Each structure stands twice: as C-alpha cells, then as structure tokens.
Amino acid sequence: AQKITQTQPGMFVQEKEAVTLDCTYDTSDPSYGLFWYKQPSSGEMIFLIYQGSYDQQNATEGRYSLNFQKARKSANLVISASQLGDSAMYFCAMREGVSSGSARQLTFGSGTQLTVLP
C-alpha cells in the first residue's frame, strides 16, 4: 500500500490567491514526521515545512502552513498569497519512527505540479 498519497497531479492558482495541496498518509506508527518539499524546474528539492505527529499546533513557515488533521491522516500544504515563483512540483514525505531512534527513511508521494497564473 502507498504510504503517501497525493491525489492532485496538477493544480492551477491565480497569483496572490491561496492554494491547498493535498496529502494523505498511511502508518500505524504513533511517532512520525511529515515533510513538504518544493522542486522547481532546476531539479533541486527544497525543504519547506515539517510537522511532527505529536506537535500540538499546525506548522507554519512564512507563507506556508500545514493543515494537519491527525484523525484523517492528512497533512495538506497551504500556500498563501501565491507568487509566480511558487510554480513547481510539490512533494509530501513521511518518516516513521522518529522518536524511537531507529526512524526509517523518508517516503515520498508522487507529487503535485503547481502552476501559478499571472
């Protein structure tokens, strides 16, 4: 079974508007971390935001926020005030067992291609 599911292969958003990129995950481990990465056309994967499974509040980093709904096992990325430079592939990833000292490696979703329209 897929650990990370991103159901939106492509998304469009108007410049200056907010957009939500969906991510659901599957794990039976109570301790895990969720990551979002951005990959522009240059190829480099850029870390955006992190949410731990025990974190009480949703993570925020500038214009990025993570809508963490633990019961639904979803970790959607919200980008506010979209900019043209936000056009890129966005990947959701998960690392299980983060508190155990033997965490597994990151598992990535298939990504969402975001296009910001002028």
Add this chain to the structure above:
Amino acid sequence: ETGVTQTPRHLVMGMTNKKSLKCEQHLGHNAMYWYKQSAKKPLELMFVYSLEERVENNSVPSRFSPECPNSSHLFLHLHTLQPEDSALYLCASSQGIHTGELFFGEGSRLTVL
C-alpha cells in the same frame, strides 16, 4: 556556494559506457543519500551512507555502485546501464540518518541510449 553540489548536471551515455556521478556537501552533515527520480514516479531511495558506511541498499541493481570516501563526498559509479535507468539522480545529505530534513542537490539528469 550551494549546500549540496552535484556534477555533472547532465549526462548522456551508451549502454556499454562507464561513468560516475559526483556529489559534495558543504553542510557538515554525517549522512548522504542517492535517490532516483523517474517520470511520474515517487522518489526511490537507492543508497544511504552514515559516516562513510553504507547503511541501506534498497535492492538496487549491481550496475549502480556507490562510493563514499569521506562524509563530504558521495559517488555513484555507473556501468552497463539500461535505457530504463534514464532518470534524474538526486543526492541529499542530513545531519543524521534518522533525523532532520534532507538537503538535496540539483540532480544529475542521466540519459542512457
């Protein structure tokens, strides 16, 4: 100077060639990784090194041979590849192998003819 540097950025090779991809990290990290990114597929973890020792090898064919001479450098030696090996190969590093986010290079785009 970027944190993780990969060379070459683009490589075209025949199936009988031998080539190498190079990765260098300037972040003082202890762990380094090779990932393969094929079109419309999730990133696939290939190899993980921690303090120059290989700690994970995810059933990668032997035509891919990693080398980690020190904690700052990682190589991927390629020989007798197949066309389906054409992909973007991404190198990453992290503080430790179980914690923190990964810092990626820009990747090496490999085309096998």
